Amino acid sequence: MMRALRHRDFRLLFTGQAVSAIGDQIFPIAVTVQVLDNGGSVGDLGLVLAARFASLVLFALIGGVWADRLPRVRVLIGADATRLVAVVGLALVVGGRTSIAVLAPLVFLVGAGEAFFRPAYGALLPQVLPPEELSAGNALSGSTFHFAAIVGPGLAGVLVAAIGPRGALLVDGATFGISLITLWRVAEPAYAPSPRRRMHHEIADGLAAVRARPWVVAVLLMAMAQLLLAVPATSLLLPAMVRETGAPTASYGYVLAVGALGGLLGSLLAGQYTPPRPGLVGMLSLVLLTAEPVALLMSAPSWALAVAWFIASLGLGPFIVYWETALQADVPRELLARVISVDWMCSFALLPLGMALIGPAQHALGRTTLLVVSLVACVVPPLLCLPVRGVFEFRTPKDVAATASGSG
Numbered sequence: 001m002m003r004a005l006r007h008r009d010f011r012l013l014f015t016g017q018a019v020s021a022i023g024d025q026i027f028p029i030a031v032t033v034q035v036l037d038n039g040g041s042v043g044d045l046g047l048v049l050a051a052r053f054a055s056l057v058l059f060a061l062i063g064g065v066w067a068d069r070l071p072r073v074r075v076l077i078g079a080d081a082t083r084l085v086a087v088v089g090l091a092l093v094v095g096g097r098t099s100i101a102v103l104a105p106l107v108f109l110v111g112a113g114e115a116f117f118r119p120a121y122g123a124l125l126p127q128v129l130p131p132e133e134l135s136a137g138n139a140l141s142g143s144t145f146h147f148a149a150i151v152g153p154g155l156a157g158v159l160v161a162a163i164g165p166r167g168a169l170l171v172d173g174a175t176f177g178i179s180l181i182t183l184w185r186v187a188e189p190a191y192a193p194s195p196r197r198r199m200h201h202e203i204a205d206g207l208a209a210v211r212a213r214p215w216v217v218a219v220l221l222m223a224m225a226q227l228l229l230a231v232p233a234t235s236l237l238l239p240a241m242v243r244e245t246g247a248p249t250a251s252y253g254y255v256l257a258v259g260a261l262g263g264l265l266g267s268l269l270a271g272q273y274t275p276p277r278p279g280l281v282g283m284l285s286l287v288l289l290t291a292e293p294v295a296l297l298m299s300a301p302s303w304a305l306a307v308a309w310f311i312a313s314l315g316l317g318p319f320i321v322y323w324e325t326a327l328q329a330d331v332p333r334e335l336l337a338r339v340i341s342v343d344w345m346c347s348f349a350l351l352p353l354g355m356a357l358i359g360p361a362q363h364a365l366g367r368t369t370l371l372v373v374s375l376v377a378c379v380v381p382p383l384l385c386l387p388v389r390g391v392f393e394f395r396t397p398k399d400v401a402a403t404a405s406g407s408g
Helices: 002-006 007-038 042-069 072-092 100-128 131-184 199-211 214-229 230-245 250-273 278-297 302-330 333-348 351-365 365-386 400-406
Strands: none
Touching: 002 007, 002 131, 007 072, 007 100, 007 131, 007 230, 042 072, 042 100, 042 199, 042 230, 042 302, 042 333, 042 351, 072 100, 072 131, 072 250, 100 302, 100 333, 131 250, 131 302, 131 400, 199 214, 199 333, 214 230, 214 278, 214 333, 214 351, 214 365, 230 278, 230 302, 230 351, 230 365, 250 302, 278 302, 278 365, 302 333, 333 351, 351 365
């Protein structure tokens, strides 16, 4: 997998991403502690964190269009600069019972920067790596995310305890500064984008490229279901349940860190070996996500919660590597950023709604019902995708490949 690091521009991208990924892990924990330790409820926390994902959904398609129009490095620089300003702004306003009306807009701005960053980054990788090393590059990128998720939450816990949420957010801002320095040094290969058209026409081209690939549509629908019904319950109830044990709120970060170790291992394994049917392996591995709601239903102690998060992330790692590599191989380069932006938009379209509804749903249905629904959502959607043509291979079948290419 290390062979991808032979390429200078990928090394720079990889380094900047690795550092800023640690900041990405510090950010939600600092915000969570700020809300919960200053009188906020789980519902309040859901509204604040939902602002980030709502912004990502709103700006995803626009970010994809601009990443196909402009040099992608330029888009990355603008996105990181936006997030730097937003995080520093948060650091300046937190303290005491900070109003949700103040926190949410700044968190929204962080999501906007991410909406432009993700499509540009994913579309840039095929420009700085040869096709045969794309899987290795995606595995390394995924590994940095999981490594950051190991280091970041623990570091966030230490930083919040030592210097408070404000100091932790300033450290997060510094990681974006380092990422900007590496991005300025990336020499993007010559790229001739398609002639510009009206924004809605270019968005339509990206949507058409997705529709021409039924296996992509199936996986996106699965992700939407899981991010509405499964992820909000486990991600928001975990810190609340840890807090109920009497442990500091920030200590839930250590559970996430152990879980991320599983994701790191899964990504590394996927980078070393691509099975003949990567889609089948990736979809079945997602069933391991059931470990999280099962552990919460059992009111497991912290060490058992950590094991459950490890198992779940172990399954998520290979899916992400195989999925991202498949998109980069199957979609024409001039449409890639837009297809990735559709991926991000659909994947997170219902997550803000799910997070915002956790508080009312818990009050109306109870915690146990929410976790049972989460458990079912971890199993059923991936299995329903398997009969769709192309899902087993994560590749457009040959008899419809011409239609898929023609959509561009």
